[in-house]
Amino acid sequence: MTNLDREKVEREAREILDKFARAIEKVEKEKETSESYVEREESERKEGTGEKYPDPEFKRKILENSPVHDDDFIIAEKGGWK
Numbered sequence: 001m002t003n004l005d006r007e008k009v010e011r012e013a014r015e016i017l018d019k020f021a022r023a024i025e026k027v028e029k030e031k032e033t034s035e036s037y038v039e040r041e042e043s044e045r046k047e048g049t050g051e052k053y054p055d056p057e058f059k060r061k062i063l064e065n066s067p068v069h070d071d072d073f074i075i076a077e078k079g080g081w082k
Helices: 003-027 057-064
Strands: none
Touching: none
């Protein structure tokens, strides 16, 4: 590509970009209408007593899912998941 060809291509590209920039300036920007929070009647959940599991089999299922456990606890190395 010669210098004249290169200059012509650069000039045409600049004209195209300038036209595009002028066209974009005419487009209205969207106004942000969405709120960044959700309106709710209650903002806090009701706490239970913690005495009973919702499912009587919950503890057994969780312990069976763990590769290492005893009768009451999951046994895991501290930070072993990293």
